[in-house]
Amino acid sequence: MVSVCFYFHVHQPHRLGHYSIFDIGNHTDYFDEHKNRQIIDKVKEKCYLKTNNILYRLIKQHDGKFKVSFSITGSIIEQFERFAPEVIDSFKRLADTGCVEFLSETYNHSLAFLFSKDEFKEQVLMHRRKMQELFNQTPTVFRNTELIFNNELARYIQDMGFEAILAEGADYILNGRSPNHVYNAVNAEKIKVLLKNYKLSDDVAFRFSDKNWQEHPLSVEKYVQWINQINGGGELVNLFMDYETFGEHQWEDTGIFNFLELLPGELLKHPDNNFVTVSEAARKYPIRDTVDMHNFVSWADLERDISAWLGNPLQQAAARALYDMEKYVKATNNYQLIATWRKLTTSDHLYYMCTKWFSDGDVHKYFNPYDSPYDAYIMYMNVLNDFARRVKAELKELGLLQIVSGEGAALPEKIHENPSLIFSG
Amino acid sequence: MLGWEFPPFFAGGAGIVCSALSEALLAKGVSITFVMPSGPEEVYDGLDKKLSTSKSKFKILIANNKYRNVKLTVKKIDSILHAYATNESYDKAYKEVSLSSDKNKYRGTPLYGKNLKQEIYRFAEQVKLLAMEEEFDVIHAHDWVTFPAAIALKKETGKPMIIHVHITEFDKSGGLHADPEIYKVEKEGMDAADKIITVSNKVKDMIVDKYYADPSKIIVVHNAATPMNEEIEYRAEAIKTTDKIVLFAGRVTLQKGPDYYVEAAKKVLEKAPNTTFILAGPGDMLHKMMEKTAALGIGHKFIFTGFFNREQAEKLFSMADVFVMPSVSEPFGVVPYEAQIKKTPTIISKQSGISEVLYHTLKVDFWDVNQIASRILALLSYPSLHQELTHKGYYEAKNATWDIPAAKCLNIYDEVVAKGGQ
Numbered sequence: 001m002v003s004v005c006f007y008f009h010v011h012q013p014h015r016l017g018h019y020s021i022f023d024i025g026n027h028t029d030y031f032d033e034h035k036n037r038q039i040i041d042k043v044k045e046k047c048y049l050k051t052n053n054i055l056y057r058l059i060k061q062h063d064g065k066f067k068v069s070f071s072i073t074g075s076i077i078e079q080f081e082r083f084a085p086e087v088i089d090s091f092k093r094l095a096d097t098g099c100v101e102f103l104s105e106t107y108n109h110s111l112a113f114l115f116s117k118d119e120f121k122e123q124v125l126m127h128r129r130k131m132q133e134l135f136n137q138t139p140t141v142f143r144n145t146e147l148i149f150n151n152e153l154a155r156y157i158q159d160m161g162f163e164a165i166l167a168e169g170a171d172y173i174l175n176g177r178s179p180n181h182v183y184n185a186v187n188a189e190k191i192k193v194l195l196k197n198y199k200l201s202d203d204v205a206f207r208f209s210d211k212n213w214q215e216h217p218l219s220v221e222k223y224v225q226w227i228n229q230i231n232g233g234g235e236l237v238n239l240f241m242d243y244e245t246f247g248e249h250q251w252e253d254t255g256i257f258n259f260l261e262l263l264p265g266e267l268l269k270h271p272d273n274n275f276v277t278v279s280e281a282a283r284k285y286p287i288r289d290t291v292d293m294h295n296f297v298s299w300a301d302l303e304r305d306i307s308a309w310l311g312n313p314l315q316q317a318a319a320r321a322l323y324d325m326e327k328y329v330k331a332t333n334n335y336q337l338i339a340t341w342r343k344l345t346t347s348d349h350l351y352y353m354c355t356k357w358f359s360d361g362d363v364h365k366y367f368n369p370y371d372s373p374y375d376a377y378i379m380y381m382n383v384l385n386d387f388a389r390r391v392k393a394e395l396k397e398l399g400l401l402q403i404v405s406g407e408g409a410a411l412p413e414k415i416h417e418n419p420s421l422i423f424s425g
Numbered sequence: 426m427l428g429w430e431f432p433p434f435f436a437g438g439a440g441i442v443c444s445a446l447s448e449a450l451l452a453k454g455v456s457i458t459f460v461m462p463s464g465p466e467e468v469y470d471g472l473d474k475k476l477s478t479s480k481s482k483f484k485i486l487i488a489n490n491k492y493r494n495v496k497l498t499v500k501k502i503d504s505i506l507h508a509y510a511t512n513e514s515y516d517k518a519y520k521e522v523s524l525s526s527d528k529n530k531y532r533g534t535p536l537y538g539k540n541l542k543q544e545i546y547r548f549a550e551q552v553k554l555l556a557m558e559e560e561f562d563v564i565h566a567h568d569w570v571t572f573p574a575a576i577a578l579k580k581e582t583g584k585p586m587i588i589h590v591h592i593t594e595f596d597k598s599g600g601l602h603a604d605p606e607i608y609k610v611e612k613e614g615m616d617a618a619d620k621i622i623t624v625s626n627k628v629k630d631m632i633v634d635k636y637y638a639d640p641s642k643i644i645v646v647h648n649a650a651t652p653m654n655e656e657i658e659y660r661a662e663a664i665k666t667t668d669k670i671v672l673f674a675g676r677v678t679l680q681k682g683p684d685y686y687v688e689a690a691k692k693v694l695e696k697a698p699n700t701t702f703i704l705a706g707p708g709d710m711l712h713k714m715m716e717k718t719a720a721l722g723i724g725h726k727f728i729f730t731g732f733f734n735r736e737q738a739e740k741l742f743s744m745a746d747v748f749v750m751p752s753v754s755e756p757f758g759v760v761p762y763e764a765q766i767k768k769t770p771t772i773i774s775k776q777s778g779i780s781e782v783l784y785h786t787l788k789v790d791f792w793d794v795n796q797i798a799s800r801i802l803a804l805l806s807y808p809s810l811h812q813e814l815t816h817k818g819y820y821e822a823k824n825a826t827w828d829i830p831a832a833k834c835l836n837i838y839d840e841v842v843a844k845g846g847q
Binding site for chain 2: 020021022312313314317355371372374375377378381382416417
């Protein structure tokens with residue numbers, strides 16, 4: 001028996017605008033609302049509405065035998081709510097079928113687990129509340145931003161009461177073992193680790209339209225045959241991918257929608273096959289072995305590590321500057337300031353500062369709203385500097401500045417690489 | 426190879442390019458006879474010395490076998506042709522020579538042409554006569570002053586002709602107009618060439634657009650980095666105790682955008698008063714720039730150096746905290762490589778050819794003074810950014826070796842030789 005577990009990731013960041021050093025102290029329009037709206041408008045038409053409709057039809061057509069799971073970030077939900085409420089409704093309609101499950105994650109698609117466990121927990125809880133509110137579901141399976149994972153996270157998530165967690169089935173983690181089983185992690189014996197079958201996932205997500213790929217064009221029959229071949233060698237195939245694979249990364253003219261529409265029928269032809277959601281997968285299959293991931297693994301780039309977000313000193317400096325501000329921001333108890341700070345925790349901001357793509361191809365460039373990673377860094381730091389001044393002004397007004405920073409301070413004119421220095425400087 | 430300048434004497438980057446490219450080609454086993462117009466004898470004393478005392482590469486020898494012996498021969502033809510010659514500048518030089526009382530200083534034979542056009546065609550005839558004694562496979566001519574010579578040589582020998590375009594007449598005027606006579610010489614060269622090498626896509630687009638050159642015979646070969654003396658360091662302590670240093674280094678002409686630099690400086694100084702701006706280089710806009718800084722009330726934060734030599738360039742680049750190249754039009758623009766090798770982060774205009782190949786730099790539109798100023802301020806304010814660009818920029822420039830363009834040239838040689846001249 002082979003169970004197929006489809007999991008789709010749904011996310012768009014709040015992109016920053018071109019915020020110059022000369023803007024510091026002058027205005028607070030950090031986010032490029034025009035561009036963000038344009039992107040939501042584009043992907044909604046090309047991907048979300050269309051694919052949601054197809055999934056709905058497939059669920060009805062196969063009498064509930066076709067199932068999928070989603071992780072939807074708070075970042076994109078906020079933008080749907082503002083710019084495209086009909087997309088929220090189409091997800092609600094999917095939720096109501098009972099065949100669609102929503103995962104847990106950080107509300108802002110952040111790297112909080114790496115920098116602040118408190119913030120991490122708060123964002124996970126915020127996201128849980130949002131899922132309950134929108135879809136009437138309480139997630140029991142967790143996926144961290146970009147499938148970033150290690151033993152410590154597995155333990156932490158287990159202690160938070162989740163039954164399963166998703167991770168990349170990277171070669172160097174599996175050491176020749178199959179991703180098509182359920183694992184647990186070192187020091188996290190109870191939690192079930194579902195590993196992405198990256199070969200079969202990326203055949204669709206990345207290679208589907210690649211004319212240089214020897215399997216191109218990929219027919220549904222061929223693909224299902226590959227899945228059928230797993231029978232005996234595994235019990236669960238985890239196909240994890242970005243939802244925008246459908247219609248955005250792979251355009252409609254590649255035949256991707258046709259592929260999706262035919263896949264469930266073809267797969268269910270084999271009586272031993274079925275579809276499961278993430279929690280069903282976790283409940284259905286026992287833990288077969290243990291993975292040991294001391295260092296962080298992710299689903300990004302060839303390295304499958306966190307170098308796409310924290311690989312260079314600029315990214316590290318920016319992340320440090322952001323999280324060093326946390327206690328000051330939270331001390332304001334100002335909902336708007338905290339929400340803005342959280343938007344800045346979205347990992348995409350750091351991704352735009354990655355310089356790896358200069359040599360490693362153009363995936364990063366495709367997603368980068370800036371001319372260069374250096375520009376991305378400059379804009380981000382400019383925003384943090386302005387933001388820190390606002391937070392400081394707020395704390396001063398509340399008479400809290402001395403308590404928080406431990407010393408009195410005058411408003412400095414200087415621009416800081418670590419704007420939290422503003423609080424003590 | 427036909428060129429108009431060869432180090433140590435040069436007026437722009439093309440001489441350095443010729444020398445560095447030649448060296449890299451020599452290393453690949455290509456023999457080169459470098460023919461160029463030579464001016465007053467004394468100017469070349471130093472060159473002669475350098476070439477004759479160098480041990481291997483720069484021996485003055487007649488090359489005769491293709492791809493076999495590593496030899497470079499420099500042939501001089503007495504001429505007062507000059508790198509950035511214009512009709513006016515040629516007239517001036519011609520007068521100077523004619524009126525000179527020191528007959529030894531300017532050897533009188535052969536007679537120089539009466540004007541620029543006559544002179545380049547006279548040079549062409551001379552090249553033809555001289556090259557008839559040589560054995561070679563490919564004519565490789567650098568920039569318009571050598572094109573008539575290349576055409577004459579091609580006609581005489583039937584050898585394939587490659588022209589190497591470092592700059593066009595349009596670039597010198599900021600892209601708007603061209604001297605019709607020079608334009609004609611350039612165009613004839615492009616039409617007659619078997620292959621055209623341009624130093625950037627920008628130049629390629631320019632010659633397709635403005636000269637109607639056949640795009641299929643154009644190959645872009647980006648320049649590489651000039652070797653620098655990394656030993657030379659200058660700390661400029663007197664300035665650095667209080668200030669950070671921002672540097673512009675190049676000819677102070679319309680093409681290089683010095684006025685945008687001055688305007689950006691004004692904006693930077695409003696936020697970061699402890700900044701000193703150096704405007705290094707000679708040029709027809711120098712006085713205007715001095716007046717402009719005074720008018721803006723920032724004259725005291727400016728240092729004007731006028732002409733600087735190589736050693737001074739090394740010092741300038743090593744003492745600067747930020748290098749800015751706001752060129753309006755820059756066919757390639759090798760200077761940012763020099764700054765990066767001297768561990769100074771760079772800000773360059775998107776309108777430069779080098780921006781096609783440089784990544785570890787900050788790119789701006791030359792006309793966007795706010796953008797230039799904000800990038801300068803970012804480099805002065807964010808140490809991690811400064812460090813990262815210094816570090817990555819250094820390796821980027823170090824890895825841009827002349828071996829890469831030389832290999833491309835060699836491929837082109839092989840291709841045209843296989844085809845034969847057309």
